[in-house]
Amino acid sequence: xxxxxxxxxxxxxxxxxxxxxxxTYSDSASNYFPWYKQELGKRPQLIIDIRSNVGEKKDQRxxxxxxxxxxxFSLHITExxxxxxxxxxxxxxxxxxxxxxxxxxxxxxxxxxx
Amino acid sequence: xVKVTQSSRYLVKRTGEKVFLECVQDMDHENMFWYRQDPxxxxxxxxxxxxxxxxxxxxxxxxxxVSREKKERFSLILESASTNQTSMxxxxxxxxxGPYGYTFGSGTRLTVV
Numbered sequence: 547x548x549x550x551x552x553x554x555x556x557x558x559x560x561x562x563x564x565x566x567x568x569x570t571y572s573d574s575a576s577n578y579f580p581w582y583k584q585e586l587g588k589r590p591q592l593i594i595d596i597r598s599n600v601g602e603k604k605d606q607r608x609x610x611x612x613x614x615x616x617x618x619f620s621l622h623i624t625e626x627x628x629x630x631x632x633x634x635x636x637x638x639x640x641x642x643x644x645x646x647x648x649x650x651x652x653x654x655x656x657x658x659x660x
Numbered sequence: 661x662v663k664v665t666q667s668s669r670y671l672v673k674r675t676g677e678k679v680f681l682e683c684v685q686d687m688d689h690e691n692m693f694w695y696r697q698d699p700x701x702x703x704x705x706x707x708x709x710x711x712x713x714x715x716x717x718x719x720x721x722x723x724x725x726v727s728r729e730k731k732e733r734f735s736l737i738l739e740s741a742s743t744n745q746t747s748m749x750x751x752x753x754x755x756x757x758g759p760y761g762y763t764f765g766s767g768t769r770l771t772v773v
Contacts, residue, residue, distance in 0.1 A: 547719065552702075555700075577759070578758070578759040578760075580761045580762075588766075589750070589764040589765060589766050589767060590703070590750070590762075590764050591764075592761040592762065592763075595761050635702060635703065639759040640705075646708070646716070647691075647693050647708045647718060648705070648759075648762065649705070649719070650695075650702045650703040650704075652700060652701060652702035653702050
């Protein structure tokens with residue numbers, strides 16, 4: 547089955563700096579790669595996603611890049627702010643299908659230092 | 661705004677009890693999922709369903725079963741609760757024809773004593 551590795555497990559950056567979280571996946575059939583943000587005590591919320599026919603997608607301060615050949619995708623957050631502090635999860639579609647669900651990475655705790 | 665509602669925020673059950681966790685979504689989504697979330701392990705898929713009365717095993721189905729009698733409702737059943745099933749349980753739904761992102765419920769923190 548699909549396996550998703552996420553690094554680092556904890557990332558501390560100064561406010562205003564950029565943060566990068568990296569994930570790799572194992573199943574070449576995976577075609578959908580969302581990112582979720584989970585604040586303390588709250589449900590995970592979808593923040594951005596990318597499909598396998600696209601190499602990069604941007605939404606204001608966040609962007610995601612995908613390298614299908616290397617089976618690698620990354621989340622980039624620029625000009626970090628205190629409200630960016632949270633746990634971030636990457637995910638990849640299982641067996642390439644939406645009905646089959648997502649496999650998640652183990653999460654990255656992003657800490658924004660004032 | 662899609663809503664996924666989990667019936668209980670906190671539950672405490674005894675070892676050996678049969679436990680029902682309920683999830684209801686109000687946006688006519690075809691797909692529904694149950695995950696458990698544990699520190700350092702992320703979210704792991706227990707069971708999912710893509711239609712009424714249909715169910716598929718996820719990555720960690722042992723000790724669990726599910727029921728989907730109506731499109732909007734997906735129940736997770738712990739046949740005989742054990743202490744290693746103490747966890748946060750998250751329900752999610754997504755529209756069909758995807759894959760698309762999930763909408764998650766608020767979670768049920770289950771403690772088995």
